[in-house]
Amino acid sequence: MSEKSTASLRAGAAVLGCALLGLSASAQAAGDLAEGRAKAVQCAVCHGIDGLAKQPLVPNLAGNSEIYLKKQLDAFRAGKRQHEQMTIIAQGLSDQDVADLVAWYSGIKVSVELPADN
Numbered sequence: 409m410s411e412k413s414t415a416s417l418r419a420g421a422a423v424l425g426c427a428l429l430g431l432s433a434s435a436q437a438a439g440d441l442a443e444g445r446a447k448a449v450q451c452a453v454c455h456g457i458d459g460l461a462k463q464p465l466v467p468n469l470a471g472n473s474e475i476y477l478k479k480q481l482d483a484f485r486a487g488k489r490q491h492e493q494m495t496i497i498a499q500g501l502s503d504q505d506v507a508d509l510v511a512w513y514s515g516i517k518v519s520v521e522l523p524a525d526n
């Protein structure tokens with residue numbers, strides 16, 4: 409196959425992928441930032457209201473993409489990802505709760521500093 413046709417195939421696949429993502433996104437509840445901040449109070453003891461973990465075995469949530477955070481919460485809700493605390497917490501969340509919480513935590517901007525010698 410020529411390079412040109414491979415490239416246009418890839419472009420076609422990308423367009424199709426975006427269209428599919430768009431479709432599934434429109435079928436989902438839109439997240440509300442203010443609601444998300446209010447609901448994040450129940451997550452704050454471990455993840456912080458600012459999304460920075462308060463305990464060593466807890467991951468940071470701040471700045472992760474919406475798609476990633478939603479995927480993890482849905483996996484906990486469906487039992488595909490298991491953790492004794494998070495599974496119970498996530499199973500108490502509605503679709504709207506997830507959308508709001510994800511809007512809040514993905515909306516937090518993070519900045520990083522590389523280790524000194526780099």
Ligand code: HEC
Pocket residue numbers: 447448450451452453454455465466467468469477480481490491493494497509
């Ligand atoms: C009691 C502490 C605790 C509370 C409260 C808590 N979490 Fe968690 N959360 C954890 C731990 C621990 C993990 C890591 C689980 C693992 O090791 O697989 C985690 C993982 C996650 C992840 C996956 C992150 C990743 O990068 O893999 C998300 C998303 C998440 N929590 C969201 C929430 C939200 C939203 C709330 C509030 C509704 C919440 N958590 C409340 C302890 C907590």
